[in-house]
Amino acid sequence: MRAIVVGGGKVGGYLGKALRKEGHTVTVVERSKPKGQRLGDTSNVLVIIGDGTEVQVLNKANAARADWVVAVTGKDEDNLVACQLAKTLGAKHVIARLNDPTNAPTFAALRVPVVAVTDMIVQVISREVQLEVEKLERVTLLARGELSLVEVDIPDGTPIRPVSKAALPPKTVLVALLREDEVFIPHGATELRPGDRVLAVTTLPEEDELREALGAGSDQ
Structure with a gap:
């Protein structure tokens, strides 16, 4: 399964490594060059330095072929935009980290699934194909x-x-x-x-x- 993680901080880095360990093909998109380089140096995850809310960056990450795009930055607005763009580009599934529960209705209105527990994202992606x-x-x-x-x-x-x-x-x-x-x-x-x-x-x-x-x- 191909997964793109938007946001390469502690949460994104953890997810990228965990999903890679599960055998998935993982690309992490991180805006900060130092953070991205650190993640690339300490894992076998492909890291793209760029803004995950920009079409050209998501195209570079090959979002059109992604089974999952997971947006886990610390800003709900960035997560929402990244997921919306990824869906438009052709990603099969998107899911966003929800930082502020008061923003949940906005995500729901735009049909972007949210998860507030990081580890649940790993479970959803890892087992999605096998769910009974x-x-x-x-x-x-x-x-x-x-x-x-x-x-x-x-x-x-x-x-x-x-x-x-x-x-x-x-x-x-x-x-x-x-x-x-x-x-x-x-x-x-x-x-x-x-x-x-x-x-x-x-x-x-x-x-x-x-x-x-x-x-x-x-x-x-």
């Missing part, structure tokens, strides 16, 4: 507010165990696991360790049960 009908239904329910996207930090002293032994609530799905600088897509055999951050989709009544299952209790 059940998972698509969960995404729809999430948008309606019937499900909750929850981050849980596994505390020190929690026994190491595989996901399959975690006694998760029946309507809960683990979508990503962060361990230091790495991102994992959890499966039954994936180990849950102290210090891991788990991203999960669950029902509102099951949130406390999920935290208990991960050893975090109800004080997170």
